[in-house]
Amino acid sequence: MSPKPIESINELVRELLRQRDPSAYGAILERYEVPTRDLEPYFRWNSRHYTRTCIHRNEYFELLVICYEPGQRTSIHDYDSQTAWIHPVMGEVVEERYAPISEGGLRLLQEKHLRPGADDSLTNGNSIHRFINPGPGRAVTLNLYARPMSKWRVYDERTGIVSVGPAGPPR
Amino acid sequence: MSAPGGHPTYLAGMLRSADGLFADSDANRVCELLFMTAAEGLVVVDASGRIIMQNPSLGRMFGYGPEGLIGASIEDLLPEAMRTRHHAHREAYNRKPVQRAMGRGLELKGRRQDGSVFPLEVSLNHFDVGGKRYVMALVTDITLRRMAEDQLVRANQELEDRVEQRTAELREAEGGLRRALDKERELHALKSRFVAMASHEFRTPLSTIMGSVDLIGRYAGEDERVGKHVKRIRGKVRELTAMLNEFLSLERIEQGIVQVQPAEIDIVHQCIEQIEELRGLAKTGQSIDYDHAGDDRMVLTDPQMLGHIITNLVSNAVKYSPEHTAIRLHSAIGEGRLRLTVTDHGMGIPAEDQQHLFDRFFRGSNVMTIQGTGLGLNIVKRYLDLMGGTIAFTSRPGETIFSAELPQRIANAPVKNPDAPSLP
Numbered sequence: 347m348s349p350k351p352i353e354s355i356n357e358l359v360r361e362l363l364r365q366r367d368p369s370a371y372g373a374i375l376e377r378y379e380v381p382t383r384d385l386e387p388y389f390r391w392n393s394r395h396y397t398r399t400c401i402h403r404n405e406y407f408e409l410l411v412i413c414y415e416p417g418q419r420t421s422i423h424d425y426d427s428q429t430a431w432i433h434p435v436m437g438e439v440v441e442e443r444y445a446p447i448s449e450g451g452l453r454l455l456q457e458k459h460l461r462p463g464a465d466d467s468l469t470n471g472n473s474i475h476r477f478i479n480p481g482p483g484r485a486v487t488l489n490l491y492a493r494p495m496s497k498w499r500v501y502d503e504r505t506g507i508v509s510v511g512p513a514g515p516p517r
Numbered sequence: 518m519s520a521p522g523g524h525p526t527y528l529a530g531m532l533r534s535a536d537g538l539f540a541d542s543d544a545n546r547v548c549e550l551l552f553m554t555a556a557e558g559l560v561v562v563d564a565s566g567r568i569i570m571q572n573p574s575l576g577r578m579f580g581y582g583p584e585g586l587i588g589a590s591i592e593d594l595l596p597e598a599m600r601t602r603h604h605a606h607r608e609a610y611n612r613k614p615v616q617r618a619m620g621r622g623l624e625l626k627g628r629r630q631d632g633s634v635f636p637l638e639v640s641l642n643h644f645d646v647g648g649k650r651y652v653m654a655l656v657t658d659i660t661l662r663r664m665a666e667d668q669l670v671r672a673n674q675e676l677e678d679r680v681e682q683r684t685a686e687l688r689e690a691e692g693g694l695r696r697a698l699d700k701e702r703e704l705h706a707l708k709s710r711f712v713a714m715a716s717h718e719f720r721t722p723l724s725t726i727m728g729s730v731d732l733i734g735r736y737a738g739e740d741e742r743v744g745k746h747v748k749r750i751r752g753k754v755r756e757l758t759a760m761l762n763e764f765l766s767l768e769r770i771e772q773g774i775v776q777v778q779p780a781e782i783d784i785v786h787q788c789i790e791q792i793e794e795l796r797g798l799a800k801t802g803q804s805i806d807y808d809h810a811g812d813d814r815m816v817l818t819d820p821q822m823l824g825h826i827i828t829n830l831v832s833n834a835v836k837y838s839p840e841h842t843a844i845r846l847h848s849a850i851g852e853g854r855l856r857l858t859v860t861d862h863g864m865g866i867p868a869e870d871q872q873h874l875f876d877r878f879f880r881g882s883n884v885m886t887i888q889g890t891g892l893g894l895n896i897v898k899r900y901l902d903l904m905g906g907t908i909a910f911t912s913r914p915g916e917t918i919f920s921a922e923l924p925q926r927i928a929n930a931p932v933k934n935p936d937a938p939s940l941p
Contacts, residue, residue, distance in 0.1 A: 395794040398786040405812060410786070417731060421796045481735070494814075498789050498807040500796055 351379040359402045359409065366406060368429055368492035375431050375490060382435055382462075382486075389413050389486060396420065396479075408494035414439065416481030422452065424474045426497040430489060432477075434460040437485030444474045444501070452501060460487070474501055558656035563649060566591045566607055578637075578658050580630035591654075596628045611650060614643040627656070636663045712768050716761040723761070727754050752797070756888060759832075763892040766825065767877070770899050777819045777903055779927045784816050784848050784855060785809045791827040792846060798832055802841030805831065810849040817926040818855070822900040829893045830859040830919050836887055837917075838863030850925055857921045865914040874910070897921070 352358045361374045388411040390397040396418045401409040444452040479485040558575030573583040592600040627637045640655040730750045737743035769775045834844045842862040849856045870881045875898045878891040906923030
């Protein structure tokens with residue numbers, strides 16, 4: 347018998363609140379079948395940068411909606427959460443994963459395209475990465491972090507110096 | 518003493534010395550001395566107005582000799598214009614004589630032998646001797662007193678004139694100031710309208726430029742040369758937009774139309790969003806790290822104002838620090854206060870500039886070659902003032918730390934949550 351699907355955000359939050367073991371969060375998200383309209387109240391758009399809107403947070407997890415206008419991207423970053431699950435809700439996002447190289451700079455390890463409806467949830471833990479909305483439409487992801495992040499570290503893709511800021515020209 | 522018909526000896530009986538009555542001869546002597554040496558003029562006239570006694574002072578006063586007036590009419594001592602009327606007054610006095618000052622409420626004048634006229638005061642008394650009525654007058658020349666009074670009146674008048682003149686000058690000056698103030702207000706309003714209009718009108722084409730540059734960047738694909746120029750244009754457009762935004766913000770604050778619009782926000786995500794936006798400004802190798810202390814992350818504040826504060830402090834840190842240096846944004850919540858700290862390892866703020874740092878249009882003496890309006894920190898401070906916050910800094914070459922502190926929850930603020938509806 348297949349597990350019961352989760353069909354509303356309230357239900358998802360209740361399920362997550364019941365669970366104290368982060369390793370079980372993945373299984374909860376596999377049951378995710380929430381219609382996009384249920385998330386729309388959390389959508390925020392900003393022409394200057396992507397937006398991060400918290401749905402719920404406690405000491406074990408943090409559930410966010412992240413909205414990207416076409417062409418918007420995160421910095422190359424990592425954070426202090428142990429695990430993150432990224433679920434595409436609308437549009438398409440590309441995750442680029444990087445690794446520092448010994449002579450300085452960052453090396454692109456892999457690219458993964460995430461689209462709703464595909465086998466597309468992503469677990470990226472504390473890897474160095476960034477997300478890009480390649481366009482042409484808007485994109486939204488639902489991100490679950492365990493534990494909630496409190497540190498944000500940005501990498502400079504030009505110099506590869508760890509903990510560095512600016513993104514380069516559009517790719 | 519000169520008197521027709523001898524001395525009025527009965528006076529002597531009325532005079533007493535300290536230890537008893539004067540003898541008649543001594544009393545007469547005293548009376549004579551009194552009469553002869555009095556500084557005031559003394560004159561006795563009979564019922565017809567003929568002078569029968571005078572003392573030397575009276576003679577001197579009117580320019581006659583010591584006895585030059587004996588036998589003359591008392592009217593001879595008056596200006597011609599007053600003689601007829603005086604005659605009538607004298608007749609009336611004789612009918613009903615009383616001891617009194619003469620001419621109360623009138624300005625009495627005497628006429629000297631040379632025809633000159635002078636002011637005087639007269640006290641009248643009468644007595645009867647041998648069945649005849651006599652009138653005695655004590656006459657005082659008040660020329661000097663009147664001159665002094667005139668002088669006082671003139672001085673008073675001058676003073677009043679001067680006060681009036683000064684008042685008029687002050688009124689004129691006040692009017693001038695009011696006109697200048699009105700003009701200044703008018704100019705200020707004109708400037709405000711111009712700045713608001715210009716800033717607003719400039720932002721629209723800048724936004725179009727930015728949109729087109731984004732599209733060019735996208736169409737250019739992997740072409741690094743185009744990408745480099747696109748990035749440069751984008752950076753400059755951002756700078757211009759930021760400057761215009763500062764002018765507009767200041768204008769709105771000064772017009773008093775800025776109000777705190779509180780909303781419940783997660784400070785961690787607010788800070789990450791700000792940093793993600795600002796990373797495009799960072800120089801090569803500049804790091805912008807963010808961390809938050811504590812589990813409490815929710816604040817009730819104005820997100821726009823807070824965003825402006827973070828953006829300004831971090832972008833200043835980026836601007837005034839060299840490449841390959843670290844910038845750190847730190848947030849913490851405790852005891853009902855939100856604390857934000859921005860640390861950089863840049864050039865620092867010269868000690869002599871530090872006291873002016875939050876003044877409008879002030880720019881540090883070591884940053885004149887770096888673009889800026891000198892408004893950013895002034896606006897930051899004003900926003901913090903509006904939200905009940907404070908800002909402080911420490912700076913030396915190689916390290917500057919700005920610390921902003923504000924209430925975690927703005928008191929008595931209506932809550933507006935732009936994000937989440939209620940959850941189970």
